[in-house]
Amino acid sequence: MSEFPDSASPEPGREPNRVPLPRTRGTGLRQRLAELRGPDVPPKSLDARALAALAANPGCERRALLDGAGVDKAKLAGALGAPSGFGQSQFAFMRGNAFEARVKADGGAELLRLVHERLDPRAEPPTTGVVPDLSAVGPEGRAARTALALREATGAGVWTLLDHPMVALDVAGSPAFLEPDAVVVHPDGRWTVVEIKSFPMLDGSADPAKVGAAARQSAVYVLALEEVAARLGTPPQEHAAAARGAGEPDTAAPPAPAEAPGTAVPAGAPVAHGARTGAPEVSHRILLVCPKDFSNLPAASAVDIRKQRAVTRRQLARLTRVEDIAAALPEGTCFSPDLPAAELTTAVEAVPAAYAPECLSACDLAFHCRDRALAEGAVTSLGRSLRSELGGLTSVTDVLAAAHGEAGDPRDPAVAMLRRAARLRAEALDGHPAGAGASEVREGAACR
Ligand code: SF4
Numbered sequence: 001m002s003e004f005p006d007s008a009s010p011e012p013g014r015e016p017n018r019v020p021l022p023r024t025r026g027t028g029l030r031q032r033l034a035e036l037r038g039p040d041v042p043p044k045s046l047d048a049r050a051l052a053a054l055a056a057n058p059g060c061e062r063r064a065l066l067d068g069a070g071v072d073k074a075k076l077a078g079a080l081g082a083p084s085g086f087g088q089s090q091f092a093f094m095r096g097n098a099f100e101a102r103v104k105a106d107g108g109a110e111l112l113r114l115v116h117e118r119l120d121p122r123a124e125p126p127t128t129g130v131v132p133d134l135s136a137v138g139p140e141g142r143a144a145r146t147a148l149a150l151r152e153a154t155g156a157g158v159w160t161l162l163d164h165p166m167v168a169l170d171v172a173g174s175p176a177f178l179e180p181d182a183v184v185v186h187p188d189g190r191w192t193v194v195e196i197k198s199f200p201m202l203d204g205s206a207d208p209a210k211v212g213a214a215a216r217q218s219a220v221y222v223l224a225l226e227e228v229a230a231r232l233g234t235p236p237q238e239h240a241a242a243a244r245g246a247g248e249p250d251t252a253a254p255p256a257p258a259e260a261p262g263t264a265v266p267a268g269a270p271v272a273h274g275a276r277t278g279a280p281e282v283s284h285r286i287l288l289v290c291p292k293d294f295s296n297l298p299a300a301s302a303v304d305i306r307k308q309r310a311v312t313r314r315q316l317a318r319l320t321r322v323e324d325i326a327a328a329l330p331e332g333t334c335f336s337p338d339l340p341a342a343e344l345t346t347a348v349e350a351v352p353a354a355y356a357p358e359c360l361s362a363c364d365l366a367f368h369c370r371d372r373a374l375a376e377g378a379v380t381s382l383g384r385s386l387r388s389e390l391g392g393l394t395s396v397t398d399v400l401a402a403a404h405g406e407a408g409d410p411r412d413p414a415v416a417m418l419r420r421a422a423r424l425r426a427e428a429l430d431g432h433p434a435g436a437g438a439s440e441v442r443e444g445a446a447c448r
Pocket of ligand 1: 057060061062063353354355356359363364365366367369
């Protein structure tokens with residue numbers, strides 16, 4: 001996350017923006033977060049993928065603080081001696097960029113055609129699309145320019161393609177600036193997020209895990225766009241009525257579609273949009289564009305992201321405010337990757353974490369946090385479902401002591417369950433004492 005000027009400066013000759021931006025953090029907090037990053041360490045921007053991962057583990061104050069302060073977690077993990085295994089190969093990166101450029105060529109003609117075909121077949125087909133210039137100084141300037149372009153496009157009644165717009169989302173009290181691949185404004189004023197990926201779509205379907213990740217990422221964009229729409233507050237009914245024409249069915253109206261959220265849906269199906277609050281509508285179906293059958297030709301599918309949006313919104317709302325976490329840290333705490341590993345370890349360990357095996361596929365610090373969780377014998381390393389079953393027993397030592405009758409209240413359901421399991425195990429082993437399994441349990445935990 002970056003430190004940015006408090007207000008966007010309009011470019012020379014450009015109309016000054018009057019669309020309000022989300023509230024920004026105070027100078028004191030900015031200063032504190034800059035100190036946490038370290039002197040002269042530039043902030044790392046949060047992207048939608050990181051936000052989706054952050055929302056997936058809202059109980060982790062460590063990640064909330066590091067992301068909120070713009071700390072580069074990959075560099076931090078390397079400096080701690082536990083580098084992450086993330087990253088995209090240079091070849092895949094270039095291939096993805098080339099595919100995206102192809103999809104958006106000719107003023108986005110093919111992309112607009114796909115949006116029309118898959119999401120809005122009853123609208124006028126796009127003949128020529130408008131592609132507004134979104135360039136501005138800094139992320140806040142770009143976000144303001146995007147909001148202005150969205151407002152103009154919403155009332156224009158023509159297909160409009162916003163190429164790499166910038167939107168801001170308030171995350172734990174700090175604005176995160178996000179850049180979707182594209183946002184299309186329909187003639188009826190509706191906004192649709194477009195996500196362009198380089199994984200293939202084979203015979204019309206793609207890897208469900210990758211589609212799910214794209215849906216979670218898009219849900220973050222949709223939430224950010226809904227904040228922009230709420231600030232614009234243009235009555236949607238007027239746009240919709242004007243664009244659709246008299247007597248044409250209102251596809252934006254309930255009832256909700258029958259398709260399962262997170263799955264591809266057929267073209268022309270009824271669309272459930274955001275609540276009619278007097279703001280422009282942000283579609284809850286996004287367009288996923290991928291290479292068709294390993295070729296360089298685009299194939300597209302509509303994906304319903306209502307479930308991902310609801311989950312992400314709930315999780316982001318639970319994130320502890322960054323300033324509260326920062327205030328609890330000792331004076332002088334710093335996460336600069338230039339510091340010695342021992343000093344960095346002390347700083348990182350000063351912030352409570354909530355490790356779970358899912359971190360391994362979502363966070364750069366996963367190897368460091370996993371080592372710590374295993375060293376402490378924390379049951380979180382065994383998975384969230386087991387952790388919740390064990391109630392107040394937070395370490396493997398506590399669990400084994402409870403199972404062997406050495407500790408724990410027998411009226412505690414978790415303790416009673418463990419003792420029953422230990423008894424059954426001993427019986428199954430035909431006379432072998434339950435304690436014989438203790439070392440195996442420890443070994444099992446250590447393997448994770
Ligand atoms: S790896 Fe560590 S910092 Fe990252 S989410 Fe998990 S517990 Fe939090």
